[in-house]
Amino acid sequence: MSRPASRFALAFPGFSLTPRRSLWVFVVATPVLAAAALNTGNNALYLLLSLAMGAFVASGSLSRHTLRHLSARVMAPAETSAGAPVALTVEVRNTSPWLPAAGALCRLVKLPGEALIPVVPARGQVRVTLTTAFPRRGRHPLPVLRLEVRLPLGFFVKAVTIRQEGDVLVYPRRVVGPAPRWAAVGERELAGLGPLALRGGDVQQLREFRPGDDRRDMHWKQTARQQRPIVMERRERRRPSRFLVLDRELPRRDDPTLLARFEDLVSEVATAAVDALRRGEDVGLVLGGTVVQPGSGPAHTRKLLERLALVEAVGPGDDPLPPLAMRGAVYRLAGGR
Numbered sequence: 001m002s003r004p005a006s007r008f009a010l011a012f013p014g015f016s017l018t019p020r021r022s023l024w025v026f027v028v029a030t031p032v033l034a035a036a037a038l039n040t041g042n043n044a045l046y047l048l049l050s051l052a053m054g055a056f057v058a059s060g061s062l063s064r065h066t067l068r069h070l071s072a073r074v075m076a077p078a079e080t081s082a083g084a085p086v087a088l089t090v091e092v093r094n095t096s097p098w099l100p101a102a103g104a105l106c107r108l109v110k111l112p113g114e115a116l117i118p119v120v121p122a123r124g125q126v127r128v129t130l131t132t133a134f135p136r137r138g139r140h141p142l143p144v145l146r147l148e149v150r151l152p153l154g155f156f157v158k159a160v161t162i163r164q165e166g167d168v169l170v171y172p173r174r175v176v177g178p179a180p181r182w183a184a185v186g187e188r189e190l191a192g193l194g195p196l197a198l199r200g201g202d203v204q205q206l207r208e209f210r211p212g213d214d215r216r217d218m219h220w221k222q223t224a225r226q227q228r229p230i231v232m233e234r235r236e237r238r239r240p241s242r243f244l245v246l247d248r249e250l251p252r253r254d255d256p257t258l259l260a261r262f263e264d265l266v267s268e269v270a271t272a273a274v275d276a277l278r279r280g281e282d283v284g285l286v287l288g289g290t291v292v293q294p295g296s297g298p299a300h301t302r303k304l305l306e307r308l309a310l311v312e313a314v315g316p317g318d319d320p321l322p323p324l325a326m327r328g329a330v331y332r333l334a335g336g337r
Contacts, residue, residue: 062099063149063158069096070104070120070149074142074164079302082137082173082267088113088130090145094120108132109144109161117147134170137266137309141167171305172270173263180272183245183286183329204233242276242294243284244269245321246311247332253315258333262313265331270308277301287311288319 036045073091080086088108094101100121106128107114113132120126134140142164149158206219209229222230246269250258269285276283277296284294285304292307321330 066101067149072145076168081171093125105148107146111143137170137172171309173267175267177268181329183243245286245330248288248314248319250313
């Protein structure tokens, strides 16, 4: 049966206390000052000793008060890629009713990034920016924060760790790789992928309107002339059927070298997709047996990057590619190469 948390543990979650060099100077100097005061009976030395001891106590109380009333919250970035610098916004709040918080430092735990917090007014808040980088793609919890207080005398580094709620989706790393490997798809496979046709092809004929026809194909001049609804029947155009195909199957699922190579392939696919989408091209994606139809625009870009951020390698035969993928244009690790 676990013990209930103490009041101190509730007020200072994850508390740590680290002595600094100035503390040891103080520890050595104080007995020397006390001995000198006793031996000489000098009132000035007594006063100096009292000031030193009082400052020590006041410094501890003030830093503890500051730490008790500070809280911080990390705001998830809108978009980030593995290995790329990203600016995290941290909102620091001071709940003290009368004392501003000064001399505090904010740093990330297990990730690079730290910043000095400006003076936070009583019952106020400030925002600071920490630049960091996530080493791997995927969904990660928001990083843990560490708030440190050293002032006013700096004998100790008092700190609390604050865990954050929520997570962040990290897109694959962008790389400079070889030319993209585009897979073409035949008409039979396209028919099985859903509505990939576009409007606006050549007009084949004019005919009378039928239920289910698109009203945007109305031919208004002929409709007015014949006094009945006439539509244009068009020859539909198909989108360019270009796909990026990633084979999730590895010859050995538990091989660290193959897993590292698989991460490189994911980064290549993500880079090729983003480059093509920025040029306004339609891009489709095949991840094992999952097919994402070609599309373009910011929403489609996010959709592809989210799929690539979360894709995992599998063993042989666990997720075979569909027949639509051409052999020569697949991102694949085969035979341990």
